[in-house]
Amino acid sequence: MSETTPSTRDDTVYLYDFRRPTALAREHSRVLELAFETFARQWGTQLTANVRVFSQVECDRVSVHTYDEYAASLPSTTAMVLCQIGDIIPKGVIQFPTGAALSWVNSMLGGTREVGETDRTFTPLEAALVRKIMDDAIEDLRYSMGPLLPESITVDGIQYNSQFAQAAATSELMIVAAFSIRIGDVNTKATLALPATVILPKLGEANPTLPAGDAPALLTVQLAQTPVDVSARFTPVPVRPGVILRLQVGDVLPIPHPVHRPLDIAVGDHVVGAAAIGASGSRLAVSVINPEDQK
Known part of the structure; x- marks a missing residue:
């Protein structure tokens, strides 16, 4: 009897709230997944250029949460880059561990040793370099989202406490994308949260859903063209x-x-x-x- 190969599938279990089902239609979810996958590839290329170490970014999942749920899922100490989107009040958030950012800065400055202290705020020089990386990432984000994000987006500031960062109201719906970042031999996780009030209206225009009552007529048209x-x-x-x-x-x-x-x-x-x-x-x-x- 031959040995069985261990399964490589992702067995991570995610909690599902039946009181508030997923708000995104399947067609809209696919549009967002494609946009965030494009952003992940572009961001990986930019990190490789900035950090001078081969980098790869992958989009793990896209979901919808309130800002309170999103903030509660983050570590208490982490880097949260707040992004101003046009003139709207809720802000976008790009989040990643402070230790990962310090290792990026260390590589940008030519350092080869591992970063020792991780849970601390950035110095002015470190913050400037991290902001440079984020400016490039935002350009990639605008390119990847296309018409879904027509408003201007800029870095507003960096916060280090997920519970005190006031990016949006607690009940504000956010579209959250989770990413896996690999730089050299170091793996880390990051998230991107965008206000749903910005994305959802444009999402309907980019890929509108049709009422179920139109299904028979659409099926007839499709069969006639097959x-x-x-x-x-x-x-x-x-x-x-x-x-x-x-x-x-x-x-x-x-x-x-x-x-x-x-x-x-x-x-x-x-x-x-x-x-x-x-x-x-x-x-x-x-x-x-x-x-x-x-x-």
Whole structure:
């Protein structure tokens, strides 16, 4: 008996609140996933250029939470880059561990040793370098979101306490994307939260959902545009396997199809009409006819 290969699938369990089901339609979720996956690739490229170490960013999931739920899920001490989006009051948030940011700065400055102290605020120089990384990330975000994020977005400041950072009202819905960042041999997690009031209206315009009552008409239109194989065929002739096995070049199989009878127009095994043999230029063709006219 051969050994079984251990499963590599993600067995992480996420709590589901049945009192407040997911607010995003499946089509809208897919649009957001594609946008955030594009952002992850762009951000990884920018981190590689800034930190000078090969970096890779992957989008793990996209979900909707209130700001209070989002803030409660974060570590008490972490780097939260608040982003001003146009003139609206709720802000966007890019969150990552302070230790990860300090290792980025260490690499940018040519350091090779591991960063010792992690849970602390940034010095002015460190904050300036982190802000430079975030400015590049925001440019990637605007490119990736396209029409979903038409408003200008800029870095407003950096907070270090997830419970005291006032990015939005506690009940404000936020679209939260979780990312896995790998820089060299170091793995870390990051999140991006954007106010749903900014994204959802544009999301409906980019990929509008249709009412369920339109399903029959849409199905009819889709079926009418689906290509199918159509054949014009003679009356089939039953032949025994022994005859087929003895067939040779030059043999004749008589077809029990009267000369005056039109051909059958068939789609699969279903006869849908009748046709007479004709020509279209140099090609053989059939002309659809009324079979009653041939009687």
